[in-house]
Amino acid sequence: DAVVAAKIPGPSPYAAVDARNAGAEFDNLPGFTRSRYARDHALITPESRVYTGLFGWRETNAAWFVTPAMAGGPTFSMYQALMRPGASSGMPEPGTWRFVFVMDGKISVQDDLELTDGGGAASGRYNDLTHGHFAYFPADHRHKITTSEGASLLIYEKKYVPPSGGVAEAIGPNPPTPRFLVGHTDDLPNIETPGEVFGLKKLLPQSLEWDVNFHVMDFNPGEHLYVKEIHYNQHGLMLLEGKGVYRLGDDWYSVQAGDVIWMAPYVTQWYAALGYKRSRYIILKDTNRDPINTNAP
Amino acid sequence: DAVVAAKIPGPSPYAAVDARNAGAEFDNLPGFTRSRYARDHALITPESRVYTGLFGWRETNAAWFVTPAMAGGPTFSMYQALMRPGASSGMPEPGTWRFVFVMDGKISVQDDLELTDGGGAASGRYNDLTHGHFAYFPADHRHKITTSEGASLLIYEKKYVPPSGGVAEAIGPNPPTPRFLVGHTDDLPNIETPGEVFGLKKLLPQSLEWDVNFHVMDFNPGEHLYVKEIHYNQHGLMLLEGKGVYRLGDDWYSVQAGDVIWMAPYVTQWYAALGYKRSRYIILKDTNRDPINTNAP
């Protein structure tokens, strides 16, 4: 029996009369927000974002979503950088890699001129990166992100953790370190997810030198996670497309594109996509390291 | 007056008619789980387990239940390893001991060829370990776990803490370190528990060099803990047989075989066994070390 797709609603006959009540000013309702900062997760919606000048960058503002001071103890930072035309980046902290996902606008990236292996391009330079492109800058690579017309970036940073114990043994001697890397989400294949139905792309290679990966996950309306997950891995998520319901711990949240979620280790987590459009989100997941080394905050 | 045993219910006359409502698909109910991750305890039930490839092992997947990133600050890891036929183990982190309890299938174990005292067997090798067998590998012993037909293991790991202060004085000079050890639960005697009624087996020796012990506790239906415990010791528990009610903090949980519980230091804890079958659980308990050295996370 074929699965039937969700239908699209027609206009409500009451919309015209109700124009004054349309809730269109919801983001300006005094003291009201869909955001919530809980013991083991957070939902950060657009009306709660605070933008400040991004120290060390030029002509750029940032809104931080996740940093290690958060309850549950993230080991990474996640923030939105709004680059004005002509803006350019500063460096992350020592020992810290940076991952950039382009939300909007257009950027050029230039890896460390001395350390780069080029990342597939001459001298480690890529131009005209737009929505869906991403770039990974290894820790301590001096690099530059520039834009002539302006851009909105989703950025993740984390102090790099080298392999140890059984993982180091599996890699063997002379282990490689993560390398400069640029790509586009839609160029990547879907990966098998037995027992689940979502579409999965992994933006980074799956070899053991990387200490995280970025998953882009797609759900058609009605699709959901089949495991009601509890795991040690952390997540920093931005919903890129669509609408649905996220269960986090014992709370259920209606979410839509533009919402950011922090999931601490072990928070119960489950998503269902609703409506008539695909849901797509990007998510950081720490991996390839023995979790016995990650303490509670 | 003799205590009367619990009776076994006959079939419900409504079962046939109610077949379509039998709840048999409960583990697939979208977004529903009995799992709960609280401030000072967690209950992890099968429908929440997430399996991933176990880094450093061959042909093995794992679902982690407890790691130090959890709220309440466990000092150990607890996970299930699903070994496919032909699988073999990797090493834990440096300074970390590993305890293996066989849930299902059959394994062979080989202790560190150089460091072993044999553990009672020639060259520290044991074959054909099945449900109820356990093995302790001291920290930094290079060892191997292998299986030809596949196995499901419950594994605990912890960075070994050597004795200090009054405990070190009580041990005296040249203190021994924990040794490689293999045994079977049902070969061990029950230990006295004055004021309590549960059957208790301790899987490790009670001498002061060990920094934890593993208790296997048996409750007949109607038996329960007589102390409503609060203590500094941590627990990682798997219910191996039976059904009952666990009170953790101010929450009460119905539990059954296959459920895993994390109990943080000082969480109120109490169990009662119900139904008509024995309840048996295995539990890690840290011991023999002055608790003034264990900080809150």
Added chain:
Amino acid sequence: DAVVAAKIPGPSPYAAVDARNAGAEFDNLPGFTRSRYARDHALITPESRVYTGLFGWRETNAAWFVTPAMAGGPTFSMYQALMRPGASSGMPEPGTWRFVFVMDGKISVQDDLELTDGGGAASGRYNDLTHGHFAYFPADHRHKITTSEGASLLIYEKKYVPPSGGVAEAIGPNPPTPRFLVGHTDDLPNIETPGEVFGLKKLLPQSLEWDVNFHVMDFNPGEHLYVKEIHYNQHGLMLLEGKGVYRLGDDWYSVQAGDVIWMAPYVTQWYAALGYKRSRYIILKDTNRDPINTNAP
């Protein structure tokens, strides 16, 4: 259309009859307080303040409001110092700066005689500082605060964090350190706050060597924050004038002058001023440092 100002209520006709019920003894109601100490914020109202002798000072008592032991992990201390006539200060901990805001009474301050650049005054001495004056003593500057008639001070202290990473690069070589500084709130200009309506003064310079700033924020009745803020920065706030409603997380508090609030990183926060008088509060905000270096407690 002009915005209309709030009106002032006349006397209630029932006040005379109700004199015995006037709630005037509210601060002495057994076991009752408006204070609340939550996971990610605290409200500390006058009836909860505990005064003790201030170690290392002379003739001074203190009530601490915020210290690093608090849930949410403040990186600073905030306390009220009540100096009796003739009192004098002791030193903060090594590496720790001190910021003093005069609430009441009158003080003299003397910066470190050797390290001072004078702070705009001969030899770093200022007399007759009263309500609204403030002074910043850099870490490890030996300084003195004295009073002949007594004073009530609001004091903040924090271990100084030097710049690193992209911030250090932006400052360049030979970075300056924060300097001794004295000023008066009402001598400072208002700063633009696009999208918001509150009046904002920053008590410290905005250059990158300072690791915090102090904001004095003014709201007329009916004015409120337009962003329902979530951010990584910490706040220690004292309401200096007025009354209103503070939303912190999912809790709403009626607040008035004299109330102190601790806001942990990421707590949802929003203020609205009410009544017929200006609300003014002073707030510490950590800044100019990459938040990836600040862990959860």
Added chain:
Amino acid sequence: DAVVAAKIPGPSPYAAVDARNAGAEFDNLPGFTRSRYARDHALITPESRVYTGLFGWRETNAAWFVTPAMAGGPTFSMYQALMRPGASSGMPEPGTWRFVFVMDGKISVQDDLELTDGGGAASGRYNDLTHGHFAYFPADHRHKITTSEGASLLIYEKKYVPPSGGVAEAIGPNPPTPRFLVGHTDDLPNIETPGEVFGLKKLLPQSLEWDVNFHVMDFNPGEHLYVKEIHYNQHGLMLLEGKGVYRLGDDWYSVQAGDVIWMAPYVTQWYAALGYKRSRYIILKDTNRDPINTNAP
């Protein structure tokens, strides 16, 4: 107008008929306890105490009440030691002082033969210490506690923190360290508590080398704390006599002699004594150290 004392109730006329319902078996009600382990405080009542052999002692069992693994991050341990006839003590951890308050039975104490200044007695030995006696053993003093007929002790231990910053300056050069000390509660004078009515004895001297003090506080029926306290200091409390109500955070607890309370920094706290007998409790309070050095757990 004289304050009238509380009256003593006569017997209830329904007691005889209600004998079977007398609740006398309350401590054996399956799964029921008055204990509660909260985010910022704990109440530990007798039916939750777990006794285990006390590592490093002879013939002694212990029930721990407070250790650093507790939520809120105590910096000390607090436990009850049950010494059987002939029992003797072991040493605390290196750098850790021990304070002993005799609850029941009789003990002898012997300070470190080499380091002692005698504590007012020949060679630092005291015999026949009974209920109300206390002894302080400085860190790293080798000492012995012995009993011929058995004893129940309330013990506190903490890693000693030497003075720093303004406190160290106030002490001056060549600061003394805490010394061996034995005394009896009822030999100590009451200390003034302006604005409060409880009777207060401080068991240790108030000079700055001590990093805690022990307060014994007495309340007649109807007396209560007048400040609804919030402060950075930690408390480990045992109610020695009487009954009353303790407010901790937003929770209210009925308490009686034998109950133990842990109060984390900043928890709202307030006590009222009820009934017709004096309430007396003993409480640890950390003091004389700049709280900027004590982090959240």
